[in-house]
Structures are given as C-alpha cells and as structure tokens.
Amino acid sequence: MRRCAECGCREYGGAPGCARCLALVDALVEEGWRAFLRREFGTADPSGADETAIAEMVADEPSRHDWRVVDAALDRLACAECGSRLGRGPRGCPPCDLADGFRYSAIETDRPGVPPGNEHAIRVGVSVVRAAHRQSPGAVLGWRSGLPFLLEGFLPTTAQAQTMRAKINAGATYEELAETYDALSRG
Numbered sequence: 047m048r049r050c051a052e053c054g055c056r057e058y059g060g061a062p063g064c065a066r067c068l069a070l071v072d073a074l075v076e077e078g079w080r081a082f083l084r085r086e087f088g089t090a091d092p093s094g095a096d097e098t099a100i101a102e103m104v105a106d107e108p109s110r111h112d113w114r115v116v117d118a119a120l121d122r123l124a125c126a127e128c129g130s131r132l133g134r135g136p137r138g139c140p141p142c143d144l145a146d147g148f149r150y151s152a153i154e155t156d157r158p159g160v161p162p163g164n165e166h167a168i169r170v171g172v173s174v175v176r177a178a179h180r181q182s183p184g185a186v187l188g189w190r191s192g193l194p195f196l197l198e199g200f201l202p203t204t205a206q207a208q209t210m211r212a213k214i215n216a217g218a219t220y221e222e223l224a225e226t227y228d229a230l231s232r233g
Contacts (some may be wrong), residue, residue: 047227055190079114079118101122115152154166
C-alpha cells in the first residue's frame with residue numbers, strides 16, 4: 047500500500063486534511079460520474095446547463111443510480127438554504143440533511159473478489175471523509191484509517207470493527223489504527 051507523498055498517510059487516508067488524499071477520494075466519485083455520462087449520454091463532459099439538469103434528474107431518483115453517480119450529482123447542486131454542495135452543508139440544514147439521507151438509497155454493487163458489503167463500507171467512508179464537518183472526530187479518524195484497506199478489498203468483521211471503535215475511544219492515533227487495520231487485513 048502506497049503512502050501519500052504529501053502527508054505520509056496511506057493513500058486516501060490523509061483526507062480530508064491532505065489535498066492530495068482528498069483529491070484521490072473525490073476521484074472515486076468523479077470516475078463513476080464520467081462513466082455514467084459516457085454510458086448514458088455519449089460524453090463525459092456535457093455543457094454546464096446539461097450537466098446541472100442531469101444532476102437534478104439523478105438527485106430526484108437516487109435509488110435508480112450507483113452511489114458514486116448520486117454523490118457526484120449532489121456535488122453539482124447547490125443547497126437553496128445554505129449554499130453548500132447539496133448534502134454537504136452543516137448538520138441541521140434541512141435540505142442538506144435530507145439529501146445526505148437520500149444518498150443512501152442509491153445502488154451499491156460490490157466489486158468482483160471482495161466480500162459482500164465492501165462497497166457499502168467504501169461508500170460510508172467516502173461520504174464521511176468528504177463531509178468531515180458533519181461527523182464526529184472519532185468517526186472521521188476511523189474511516190480515514192480504514193478507507194485505504196477497504197479500497198484494497200478488506201472488510202472487517204463486526205468484532206474487528208468493534209475493536210477498532212474501542213481503540214478510537216481509547217485515544218488511538220491514525221498510525222496506530224492503520225497498523226491494526228494492516229495486521230487485520232493480512233489475516
């Protein structure tokens with residue numbers, strides 16, 4: 047597993063504080079959006095007005111689309127109340143809270159060769175680190191440390207996840223958690 051040249055964390059694990067790691071996380075969503083646009087509309091780069099209309103269509107029917115497409119669509123829409131990207135405004139903003147909840151009705155398809163539920167875990171991790179201000183510091187730390195391993199195909203058992211939560215609650219650092227994930231992922 048590669049380390050980020052900017053922050054020293056395992057790649058993706060420095061998000062949201064590391065611009066390079068955050069760009070890697072954002073790219074996971076953007077790649078899904080571009081593939082969707084090519085598949086459905088024959089282009090990966092529609093005009094601004096067309097892209098906004100497509101994003102609105104996707105946001106209106108999240109259960110018909112892959113989670114990466116839904117998250118990318120929400121990124122392209124502004125919240126009418128707080129002005130943030132829809133679903134990423136402050137907790138308590140009604141339109142953002144609603145959009146953030148509806149994002150979880152989107153489709154999650156596990157990649158070949160990974161345990162069932164791996165894609166859901168990736169999705170949660172991505173949404174947590176991309177909207178860290180909406181989460182507790184412990185949740186952000188946990189997902190930051192685990193996301194690189196999830197992307198490699200690892201999925202902790204319930205007992206392993208509970209062990210990680212206990213370590214977070216006891217004050218473990220990012221590196222301590224990442225080392226534990228590394229040991230767990232190797233069996």
